[in-house]
Amino acid sequence: MRDSTLPDKVAGAEPEIESYSLADFQSGTEPYDYVYQFHDDGFRLQQELDAMEKIAKAVGYRGFKKTYQEYVKSISILTNIAPDGCTQFTGQELNLQCGRWRADNTGVYLQKDNGSTEYACTHPIAPVERLVNVDTGIVKTKLAFRRGSGGWRYVVRDRKTLASNTAILDLADDDIAVTSENSRLLVRYLHDVDSLNYDDIPTRMSVSRMGWIDQSADLAFSPYIEDLVFDGESNFKRIYESIKTHGEYESWIFTARAARLMSLPARVMLAASFASVLIKPVGVLPFFTHVWGGTEAGKTVGLMLATSVWACPDKGNYWQTFDSTEVGLERTAGFLNSLPVCLDELQTQADRKSFDKTLYKLTEGAGRTRGSRTGGIQHTEYWSCVFITTGEMPITGALSGGGAVNRVIEVECKDKLFTNPREIAQKVQLNYGFAGMDFIAGLQKSGGVEAAKGLYQKYYSKLAELKDITDKQIGAAALLLTADFLATQWIFEDGQELTVEDIKPLLKTKKEVSTQDRAYEFLMDYFTQNKNKFCGESDDREVWGKYEDGTFKVLPSVFDRACADNGISGKALKSWMRDNDLLDIGKGFTKSVWINGMTKACICIRQKELPEDMLGENPLDDEEIHLIPND
Template identity: 35%
Template sequence: MKRSLSKSELHLDDIRPFLTGVKTKPGGHVTATCPLCGKADHLHIDEKGGTLLVYCQKCNAPGADILREFRRLGAKPAEPEPVDYNTTKPVEDYRHIYRNPDGTEAYYKRRRKWADGHKVFGFAYVNAEGRTVYTKPEGCNNLYNLDLLQKHEHKRLYIVEGEKCADAMTQHGLLATTSNTGAQKAIKLSSTDKALLESYAERIVIPDNDEKGTDYAAAWQGAKVMDITKLWPECPPKGDIADYFAASGTAEAIEAYEWPVVLSLDREFFEGCDRFSLIDEALLEAIAALTEPSKRQQVLSMARFRAGELCCKREFESCWKAYLQQQAAKGIRSDNLTKFPQQLFALRCGNWSTSANGVYRSVQVGTEFKNEYASPIPIMPTELLVNVEDETEKIRLAYFKNGGWQSVVVPRSVLANKNKIILLADNGVEVNSDNAGLLVKYLAEVIAMNPDILPRVKSIDHMGWSDAGFVPYTDEVKLDCEEQYKSLVQAVSSKGTLEEWAAYVAPLRQNLYMRLILAASFASVLVERVSALPFVLHLWGGTGSGKTVAMMVAASVWGNPGMGKLVRTMNMTVNSMMSTASILRNLPFFGDELQTIKSRFENYDTLIMRVTEGLDRGRMTNATFQRQKSWLNSFVFTGEEPCTKSQSGGGVKNRVIEVECDQQIISNGNAVVNFITQHFGCAGRAFIEALEGKNLAADYNEIMRLVLEVTDTTEKQAMAMALMLQADAIASKAIFGTPGDVLSPEDIVGFVKSKAEVDVSERAFNLIVDVIGANADKFDTEFHDFAGYAYWGRRRNDGVIMINKTVLEEELEKKGFDYAALKKKWAEAGHLLKTKQGKFFGLYTLNHVRANYVALYIKG
C-alpha cells in the first residue's frame, strides 16, 4: 500500500463535516468514503504533529488532490480565536507628534498594530484648559515635520506615506513630510501647509508599492514621483521606504536616483527624431512626466506630426498606449493569478479562486465561511476590442467547456449588467439569476486589474475599407461583429487556389452578361475609393437562363457563394437587408429572386432608393441616437421582371443598370455550381492587392468621361457603368492575366438608359401621348362637332391637343405622376404651350362647354 501524504493548513476537524461513512479507530485513525472515487472505508486519515495525512487504498489519488476536493466542497481552516484588542498588547505602538512651524506640539497621532496585522489610528491634543481631547484640533495643519520644513536646511523635500516612513527618512538625514490623512486621492492642506510646501522648488513623492500609493502620488501636483521599485528592485508588494531602510537601503542611493532623461521637447527636437527615437522609452517617459495637461497635449501633437511625416504614426501610438498601460499596472499588485487548465495566459484575479472547477471566493457568513461561485466553469476575458471608429469597447470572453476553450465577443455594457449578462447562457456560458451578479463583479475586477496583460486590439464592426486596410484581409484590425453575423462573416473566406478559379471562370466571361455581373462584383470595392455612390445591377428574365448561377459565380470572387452565405434570398425584411449591407460595407450585396418581396411593395422604387442612399434610417434607444448604419457598395439582384417601371422616379432609374437576359448566360449550371462551391474567395484578396498604388480616382474620372462621350446617358448611369468598366480592366490584368481584353464604352451602350429614359418629364409626356392616342375617340376637331359620350378636348391641325385639365391630372396620377411637378419642364421642352398671360392652362369654350384646358404640342 502506497501512502500519499500531504502537508496542509487543513486539519481533521476542518474536513470532518464533509466526511461520510466515518469510522474512528484506536489511536485516532479515521476511515471514510473517498470523495474522489466514492469507495467506502478506503479513505484513511491521520493527523500527526499538525500535519494531515490522507490516502485512498482504492484510487491511490495523491493527498493533495483529495484535500483539494475537500476545499472545493467547502472545507476551510478553522478561524483563529478572535483577538481582544482592548486586552492584547500591540506589537507596535507609536506616538507621532505633529508640531507647529515654531516647534510647539499641536497634536499627536497614535498608531497601534497587532500581530494579526490589525491597526488602529487615533488623534489627541491638549486644549487650553489642560484637558486631553481625543481628536484633531479644529482647523489644524495636516503636514508632518512642519518645524523642520520651516528651517529650510535642505533644498529638497521628500513626501512619503506615513509618519513611520517620514521618521525613517529624517533619521537618515533626508527631509521628509507626510499627510495625517493617509494615502488618499485628495489631500486637504491648510494655508500654512501649502505655503511651506510650495517654498520647496524640488518636491519628490516616494509612494508605497501598492495601488493606494499610485493615488497618493497623483495627489501632490507639481512633485516628481520616485518609483520605489526602480530604487529597490526587490521591493515586495505594499513595501515602503521604511522597509527599504530596514533592508539596508541607503540615503545616498535615494539622492543618486537616476531620473528619466530630461529632454527639450520642442519643435527642433522632434524635427531631428528618426523612427527609432520616437519610440524610445526615454522619450515616452519624458512625455509622461509632463504634469501640465496642455503642455503634454502640445508635445504629443508634435510627436504625432513627426510620426506622420516618417510614416510610423501607427507604431508610435501603439508604443505610447502600451507605455501608459504598463504605468497604470504598476500600482496593481496581486500575487493571485488565474489557474485555469490550458489558459492562454494568467490574469491577476484579486481575491477570487480559480481552477478547473470554476471561479469562486470565500465569504464569511456569521461565524462560518462559505464559497460564492461566480461561475462553475473556467471563464476569463482574453481580449479587449476597441472600435476604431466610435471607440466603443467589447470583450472577447473565453470559457472552458466540453474539454476546450470557446469564446464570444460581448459589448462591455452586457458584462456590466447582471440582467443582460444572462443572455450569454444562449452561447453556453454557465450563468443564471443566482450567479449573474457575482460573474459581473469578477469580470469587472479582472479587466480593471490587468491593463498591461489583457491584449488591447483595434476592432471594427463591418468589413471593407478601414484606416488599417481592407477587412478581413488585414491583421491590423479585427472584426467585432462575428457573433451577430456569424454566417455572413464566415462566408468571406477562401477555398482552393486563385489559379484554379481564374482558369475555370475565364471562359465564362466570354458571355457579356456574365462579364457585367462579375464587373459589378469587383466594382463594389471601388465605390468608396473613387467617391462614387452605391448602385444596383439587376439581371432579369425568364427562368432557366442561368441568372442565379451567374450571381453565384460573381459572389465566389469574395467568398462562399452558397445560398444563405454570400448569396441571400430576397425573402427578408428591409431592416435585415440594411443590416446586412452595413456589415458588408464595401463588399457587394447579392440578392436572388427580387420578385419574392413584390407583395410588400407597390413597386421597388422605395427599396432601390434606400439601398442606393448608402445610409439607413436614424434610430433612437433610451433617448439616445444610435450610430447610423452605412455602406458604399454595389447591389446585384436577379428577378423575373424589371425592377423599375415607366412611372419610376428619375432618381430610381438613374441608380439601376438593368440587364434583360434574353439569352442563356450559363448552360452547364450544375457543373459550375459544383466548382465554385469548392473554389472561392481567392480572387477578392488578389483584387484588393492589385489596387495598391493605383490612381483609382483619376482613372475612374477618365473612364466616366469616355462613357458620357459615347452614350447619351446621365452622369449617375455613367458613374455606375464607369465603375464596372474600371473593375473589369483591373480584373483582366490582375486576376485573369489578359490586360488587353477589356470592356469598352461602346460595348455597354445598350445597357445604360438615355437621358430621355431617365428624365421623368419626358417619360411622363411620352406616356400621356400614348394615353391620348388610345382615347382618340374622346377628342373632336376644329371643324366637326363632338357627339360622343365622354369629351376630353380637341385636336388641332397644327399638332396641338387641347386636353381638359382635370382629365390630364387624373390620367397622370393613375400612372404615378404629378401634373404640377411636370408643367414647367414640359413648357421648357416645348411640349406645353402657355397662354398669352403666361399661364399653363386657359379657359376655353369647346363643344359648347366652357372649361379649363391645357395645350399640348405633339409633333407629327
Template identity: 35%
Template sequence: MSVLTPDEILAKLNNVHKRGSGLVAECPVCHDDHHLYITQENGKLLMFCQKCKAKYPEIIKALDMESSGSWQASAPILPKKPKDHGKQIEEIRYTYRAPSGKPEYQKIRRKFEDGHKIFSFCYTDADGQVKYKKPDGCDNLYNLDRMAAADPSTVLYIVEGEKCADAMTAKGFLATSTNTGSQKNLKLSDTDRQTLEKFKRKIIIPDNDDPGVEYAKAWERMGAKIFPWREIWPEIQKKQDIADYFQAGGDPEKIRGWKYPAMEFSEEFFSGMDRADMIKTELFAGLQAIEDPLERQQAESLAAFRAKELGISREFTKNQKAWRAAQAQANQDSKNCTKFSGQPLSLECGDWIADDGGVRKMEASGNGDFRYQWASPIPILPTEILMNQETSMEKIRLSYYKPDGWRSCVVPREVAANSNKIISLANMGIEVNSDNAKSLVKYLACCVAKNPAVLPRTKSISHMGWIGDDFVPYTDEVSLDSTDEYGTLIDSVAEKGTLSGWLKAVKPLMGNLYLRLAVAASLSAPLIKPLGALSFAFHLWGGTGAGKTVGLMVAASVWGNPAPGKLLQSMNNTVNFTTGCAATLGNLPFFGDELQTIKSKFDNYDQFIHQITAEVSRGRMDQTGRMQMQKSWKTAFLFTGEEPISQTTSGGGVENRLIEIECAHKVVESGPETVQAITGQYGTLGPAYIAKLQEKKRDGIDLRAVFNDYHKRLLRMETTEKQAMAMGIMMTADEVFRMYFASELPALKVEEVMPFLKTTHEVDTAERAYNLVIDLVAQNNENFFYSIKNDYNGEQYHHAPVREVWGKIDGNHVWIIKRVLEKLLSDNGLSFRAVSKKWAAQGRLIPTKQGKFAGYKSVNGIYGYFVELVR
C-alpha cells in the first residue's frame, strides 16, 4: 500500500495557504477556493470540504491519486505555494441530458489567463443536493437527446469536446462528443451504444493532433469514417479543430459534401440480384440511406420491378416493412421509454418516468426543492389509435394495469385530451382525479406525439358488421371502436367451445320448423346489407311453456353468449336502448325476450316496429344547435312474446316488416338440456358462416341469384313484396347453413313457410280499413237512421238515433257523416284520404256526380257532408 507524503498531496492542490493551526485549499471536487480544510490528528491527515461535503477518499480520487488513506508525517506540514495560472477568464457549463431531454449533469470548463483549463462535473440528486461529480452510471455522450430524436438516416458527426459539438450544431449538423474528450478507449454506457447503433453513417472529425488521431482510431473501430481534414482545409495547423475551422470562415457545405460512397442503384445493378439478394438488410439500408427523395423513390421502384420479375413482390414488401419496423424499434430502444412489466408495447415518454411504480416526473418547486409531479399511480399508456372509416373521427385505446392484470378501454380523443373529461375514466378503474388529471393528459399527449411510427393506427368502425369485404369482429384489418356504453353486448359476441360441439347439440333440434326458422332468421342478418334488403322482425309467440325463450337462445348462440343480459336482452327497456343496441350490432341480429313487457309504453306495437325497422336513429340536436350524427343499422330483430305483434288495426307497413309464428307446439322439447349445451358451446358458427359468405364473394358465387329465386317463388304464392323479401333472405341463409354445416337436413320448401306469411289481401290497408268500418257500423247501428220490416206482420219499423247521429242505413248502402268516418279511421291509425280512392275503384264508395268522395246532402232532414258506402 503506498504512503503519500504531505508534499505529494499539497503539490496536487491549488491555492494552499495557512489558516489558524491548519491549511485551506481549493477543493478539487467542487473547485471552491477556500473551503477545503486540511488538518493533522494523531498522525493522520484529515481533509473535508465545507462547501460540497467531500471527504478524504473523494478528494484523493478527484486528485487522481491512490492512497491508503493515511500518512505518517515525516516533517511539519508546510504550505506550498501553488502554481499561479493567473485570473480565471472563462467559465462554461455544458449540460449532458438523457435521451428524453432531462438534464443529468453538467461539465464545467474553467479557463485561466495562461491558457490552463480545469474541468469538473456536478449534478443535483433526488434530494435537491448539489454533488460535484458525475452521477453513477451516467451516459457519456453529449447531445444524447438530439441523437435520440434524430432520424436513423441522419449523418452523425463525432468531434472532440462540447465546444466543437456546439459549433457543429450551430451550423445545422448533428454532433456529439464524449464527456472526457479524446480517449484511446471509449467509455460508453449501454444507452450510449444503443443510441449510436441506430446511425448507419457516422463521421469522426478529430482535433489535428496526436491525441486526436488516437481518438479517431477508437471511433473507427466502432464503424465511423475518419474525416479527411487535408482535403477540406489544407492549411489546418497543429491542434486546430472544427470550431477553429468555422471561426476561420470555413464553409459548412464542404463538410456536408463529404458523404459515404453511395451504392449505385442502377438497372444493371438490380438485374444481377437473385431472390436472396433482394431481401438482404444491406439492400434496405442502402435504399434508406439515399437522401434525395426522388433518387430514393427511383431506386425503390427499380427494386420493386426486379422483385416482380423474380415473383417475390409480396415477400420483398413484407421484408422491407419488417426491416423498417426493426429500425423504428431500435430507434425506440435508445430513448427514454415506458418500462411497465408485461406492457403491450414500449413508448417513448419524454421526461416522464413510467415504470411499475406509476407515471411521474421530477419538477422544481418555487423554493428550489425537487418533487415528483404524478400523472398516474398505476401503469398506463396509449396502445392504439383507431381511425373510424365512416366518420373520420379518431378514438384512442388506453391500456392500464390493475391487480387482476392489464385492461384496456377505448375513448374519444377529446376525452383523453381534456382534464375535465378524463376524470370520467375513473369509472373504468383508471386512477385519475382532479389532482392528477392535467398531468395525465400531458403524459398521454406526450406518448402520442412522440410515437407516430410505433403507436399502431388501426382502421375502425363503431359498429359490428360489414365494412367493405371485411366483417367486424371477424377481421384483423378493422377494429371496433365502440365505447363501453354497450360493452356487455359487444363482449357477448364471443366464442366458447367448438363448432363441432355446437352442431352436435343443435342439429338434432333442427327438425322443429319453428327452431329452424329462428336460426335462419339469426343467420339472415348479415345478408340484409349485401343483398340490399330491408330490416325485419321475426316473432315467436304463444302461451308459456312453449320453449320460445330457449329457441331464441339457440338462435343467439350462433353469434355468442346466449344468456339473458348478454346477447339475449329483456324487452323491459326503452326504445332508445333497443335502437342503440341495433346500431352497435350493425349487421348482427338483435334478440329480445318477452316483447309484451313493453306494451304498457304503447297503445300497440306499431310505433315500436316502425322505429326499429326504420334502420336509422331519431335525429337530435346537441347543445350547440348542431345536428347529432344519426346511428344506423341493417339487421334482423328476433323476439318472443305471449301475443302477436300485429293487430287488426296495424298498418300494412307493420305487417310487411313482420314474420310472425304462432307456436302451436313446443319450439324445443328438452329445454334444460338444450340450455346447458348451448351455454357451453356458442359463438363458433358465426365466424365460420361469415367466412363462407366471404368465400362466395371472392369466388364469384352469386348469393343474390339464390335469393332472387326464393323471392320469385314466394311472390307467386300471393304474398307481399316485403314479406317475400324477408322470408327469401331467411331461406337463403338456411341454404348456406345447410350446404356447409348440415348437409343432412332437407331443403326448406316454399309450401312449408307460406302459412307464416301474410297475403296481399290480408296486408292491404284499404281492405282492412273497409272491413273495420263495416264492423263499426254494425256495432253502432243505434246511431243510424234505418227501417226494418217485421217478419211476422210485415210492418215497417223505423229507427231514429237518440243520442248521436252518424248517418243512415238503407239496404246495402250506408251514408255516414264524413267527420265521423274520418275519426273512426283515425282512432285506429288509418286515414280516409289514404283509402278512399281505392274504395271508389273497388265500388265500395259511391262518388258524387262531381267525382268527389263526400257530398253535401240531407239525410232524414239532417244536412251535412256524407260519404256513401256500399256494404
C-alpha cells in the first residue's frame, strides 16, 4: 500500500522499471520513487533494490544504492517524521521504538530543525538481547548490526562499555562505524532504545566460561546447556567454537580403544582428560599430568587424543603451546574452568625457574588479585581442572619447590606412544567431542557424582597403603583411576581400566618431593663437580673451602652464592641439614676451618653414607673371577 504522507512525486511512481535510462538515474527521481514505495516491506524492498541496481548498471550508472540512501534522507526531510517512531531496518529481528531517532537502512541519525542530520551510526545497529551472567550477575548487551550488502552480525559487550563515549570506540574493532566524532551520539541512541524497549528486549541467562554451573540444581555443565548463552571474551571464541561434536562417535571409540592398548602414557592422558571434570564435584585440587620424552615419541598425538574427548584437536583451536604468559595461562584456565587445559612443547618456556612459580599458582585454582586501571580490582579467575602437558623434559627439576613437584604426575615416554601415530591423529581430527558430552551425561544421572566420590575414596584408601607417597600425589592418582574406571564403564566398555599397579611407578616419594633433600643432593653434586676448588690453600686457583673426611667445608660466601643462583633457601637448607645430622657445627651453623693461612668460619656439610645395597661389589672378591695373565 502507498504511503499517503509521501510527496506526489513518490505517490505517482509507476512500475515500468525496464524503460529507465541513464538520465533517469542521473537527474530524475522515477527509479528512486518506484523503489521507495516498498519501504514498509523489508523483504520486497531488498528485492527491488537489487533489481534496480542491475538495471542501473546495464545503462551505465554506478552507485545506485548509495544515491538511493541520499534520496531517502531527502524524503525524511520533506516528511519530517520518523515512521511509527520505530526502527525500519530491513530484516530486523525486533521492531524497536526509537523515539526521536531515525533508524533505517541508511543508518541511525537525528533530523535537526534546519534540515541537517547528525549521525550516530552510518549503518543499521540496535540492541537485540540482554544477557545476565550466572556467575557474576553482570549484565551485557547483544548488538545486531549490518554493513553494506552483508547479513546481520552480532557482538556482545558489557553495558559499561556501551555507556562510555571513549570505551565504546572499541566497537570499531568489530567493524562498527564508530569514531570519536559520533561516539557520543551512538551512546545516547543505544541508551534511548534500551530504555524505550526495556520489557520488549529479551533477557537470557549467560555464562562466560565452561564447566559446572554453581547455582544449578541439576548439575548443569557449560556448554551443554540449550538455554544458556555464551557471553565471553572474543579472545576465547576460537576455543569455545572448537568444543563441539563432529564426525562419528563409534569411529572415535574404536580409535581410542586401540590407542589405550598401545601405551601407558596414552591411557594416562585420556584418563586425565576425563578426570578434569571430576575435580570440582569430588573436591580435589587441580594438578598437572605431564608426559615427556624425546622427539617423535608421539606426545603431541597423545595430546590430540586427550583433546578430542571434548573438542576439535587441531593445533591452535583448543590446545595451545606453552608459549604464553602467566596471565594468559590464568585466563585460559579460568575460561575452561572444569575442562582440561592442554599445553604442548614445554621446551618453549624460556625461564624454567619462573615457571615453577606459575605451576604452583595454577594448581592453586585461583588467579592473582589485580588492580584495575579505572580503580578497584579486576575480576579474579577461578578454575578446577587438570593441566595436561607435554615436552622433551620433565616439568619439574632438581630445584623445583616441593609444592610444585607434589602437584604433578609425570610420565616418561621411554618408547613410542602409538604404533600408528599418523592414523590416530587423522582419526581424531575427523571424529571428536562425543565422549566428553557422554561422560558429563553419566555424571548428571541420578547417583553419578556419588558413584565417582565412592570410587575416589576406594582408590585413595588403596593408594594410601603405599606409606612413602604424599597425600597430594595420592589424591591426583586416585582421581585418574576413578575417571578411567568410569570412562571404561560408560564409554569404552573394554575392561582396560588403569590399576593401582599401573599408576604406582608414576608417583613420587616423600623424599623426592622434599625440597631440602633435593637441594642438598644438588649442592653435593655441584661441589663434587668443583672438588678441585676445595683444596684448602692455593695461590693460583680460586679456593671455595676444604674437603676432608667426607665433608665439604664451604666458605659462607660460596654457599650463599650457590644457593641464590639456583633458587635455594640457604637458611632453610642449613636448618634441615642440622636436623638431619648432615652439618658439622660449632657456633651457629659454622665451624672454624684453616683456609689459605687463616681461620675462617665455614659451613661444614657431610656427605651421606650410601646404603649397603647401593655399594657396588668388588669383582676381585668373587672367586669365580680370574685375572688373565699377560703373554
